Amino acid sequence: MDLYEHQARELFAEHGIVVPRAEVTSSSKEARAIARGLGGRAVVKAQVKTGGRGKAGGVKLAADPAAAELTARQILGMDIKGHTVRKVMLAQPVDIESEFYVSYVLDRATGTFLAIASAEGGMDIEEVAATRPEAVARIPVDPAEGVTTAAAARIAHAAGLPPQAVDVLVRLWGVLTREDALLVEVNPLVRTAQGDILALDGKVTLDDNARFRQQRWGAQEIAHDDPLEARAAAKGLNYVKLDGEVGVIGNGAGLVMSTLDVVAGCGARPANFLDIGGGASAQVMADGLGVILDDPAVRSVLVNVFGGITACDAVADGIVRALESVRLTKPLVVRLDGNNAARGRAILDDRAHPLVRQATTMDGAARQAADLARDPACLNPA
Ligand SMILES: Nc1ncnc2c1ncn2[C@@H]1O[C@H](COP(=O)(O)OP(=O)(O)O)[C@@H](O)[C@H]1O
Ligand SMILES: [Mg+2]
CATH class of the missing domain: 3.40.50.261 (Succinyl-CoA synthetase domains)
Incomplete structure (x- = not known):
């Protein structure tokens, strides 16, 4: 089962990965109030289980609460790659200095987990991976050893990530293992002008075979969208x-x-x-x-x-x-x-x-x- 961004974001936060303040709604009126609560400006984000929302017009910065309401109205009901937007998340805008890509995925081909990381994250990561594969580090993770600080440092070094990313890599491994996920992805992981590291987007795929021990995901969360x-x-x-x-x-x-x-x-x-x-x-x-x-x-x-x-x-x-x-x-x-x-x-x-x-x-x-x-x-x- 894939999670929505807002659900992935919650898991990240629980595991100590810093995420921007945010709230979810299905009402554009409420979007205005949420934006006000966030300080006026907000990034309005379509909650659909597909990537490329930004390029599809499903992620937009609103300059004030009135604009947030208008933007939410535009995005709610929008179709993104066959997925109808029923909820939006309003997130605090972050002053991005650089965007990175980090993920762990179960790689069935090699029979182990793979850390995939790049210093050139963001909306064009697919293009980067296709045209300049050397810009994307792919490092096997020994599932028995896991991602220790030393292993995380190797991944960060190979991908050219800043040293602060090491802690995020260790915590993200914790999300994968403790939440029984097959995939955890942060794109973008950003460094702000102030030097903070935040996860601005998240994708998590849970292992359905482990659902019996992950009781938090009730019938509502696992409801099929299709x-x-x-x-x-x-x-x-x-x-x-x-x-x-x-x-x-x-x-x-x-x-x-x-x-x-x-x-x-x-x-x-x-x-x-x-x-x-x-x-x-x-x-x-x-x-x-x-x-x-x-x-x-x-x-x-x-x-x-x-x-x-x-x-x-x-x-x-x-x-x-x-x-x-x-x-x-x-x-x-x-x-x-x-x-x-x-x-x-x-x-x-x-x-x-x-x-x-x-x-x-x-x-x-x-x-x-x-x-x-x-x-x-x-x-x-x-
Ligand atoms: N809270 C935020 N503050 C500033 N910029 C953001 C924020 N959230 C997303 N963005 C920008 O929007 C882009 C697309 O958003 P993202 O959540 O990654 O959606 P998707 O990957 O589906 O296109 C990001 O790469 C980032 O540049
Ligand atoms: Mg993204």
């Missing part, structure tokens, strides 16, 4: 909304992940991740199809099942029964392989739904689904 994800979660589906147009259903996380790759390899973009798991019932198939078909971005659906414990005929039965309760409005490409594949294919052949096609290989199925997403007319045989 209505499709919320619906899927309510039905107990393992669903993640993505940006593409090919709906994907598979059994087993690994197979679904590789299906996403194969769809991308065919020049299309997957619309979601959905793992129906082993022993998928007709109900689960119907629930999954229902969620995917209600995604307006979806143009075709790919079902990729490798029968192991789950037999393909049971999956085919599930699809047929799902078709009774869900009105299929988009082409569906099904690839069944493994346990009882022939029987499963026969069941779908018998059903002969005009929008359902079968493929025998994963590549072939992904290609068909990608073609259909581009041009649904190619469903009709010439």
Whole structure:
């Protein structure tokens, strides 16, 4: 689960990282009062779980309380990369001398944590990382040793951060470990003209597997922002909304992940991740199809099942029964392989739904689904 900036900011403060004074509201009237409380001027910041808010016009300096109200009114309701702004945070403006970037992330490729830091933080960090990778230090952190003062000093030195950043690096490691986060990022960490070091923006991704011991995050905080994800979660589906147009259903996380790759390899973009798991019932198939078909971005659906414990005929039965309760409005490409594949294919052949096609290989199925997403007319045989 990703946290909002204001939630990340609270965690930082609890761990002794200095943050500007700030308050959150969903009302522009209240924004005026908050700005007054902050001394008049305020930075009005959209609270959405996506980066690049500044470039999207979601972070603006207001010179006085009246301007803060006006700015809050402009930003509330704004759409930033598909996220609607429902709350703004008003933060005390800080007199920035330099902006740095610091983060810790679980790096699955190397199987350890990575400290990533740069003396050239701020809104252009992606560009810096892409064009001058040498300006961004990437240093593995031994999870058993953690970030000691000595380790933090090495990170700060490698990235060219000022000595005051060492303390922040140690505390930020404390946030990662004690709050069970997979990612903590501060961009920008700033040095003010007075020489103070403050975290002006924060991103924290918590480890969902550790939620049982992080009781502070109740149902409200973990509420899904995406209505499709919320619906899927309510039905107990393992669903993640993505940006593409090919709906994907598979059994087993690994197979679904590789299906996403194969769809991308065919020049299309997957619309979601959905793992129906082993022993998928007709109900689960119907629930999954229902969620995917209600995604307006979806143009075709790919079902990729490798029968192991789950037999393909049971999956085919599930699809047929799902078709009774869900009105299929988009082409569906099904690839069944493994346990009882022939029987499963026969069941779908018998059903002969005009929008359902079968493929025998994963590549072939992904290609068909990608073609259909581009041009649904190619469903009709010439
Ligand atoms: N409290 C603040 N005082 C002064 N400048 C700020 C403040 N908060 C943010 N900024 C400026 O706005 C930029 C963008 O804000 P940030 O919170 O990093 O949003 P995002 O990363 O989503 O664009 C920062 O790089 C910083 O230059
Ligand atoms: Mg930022």
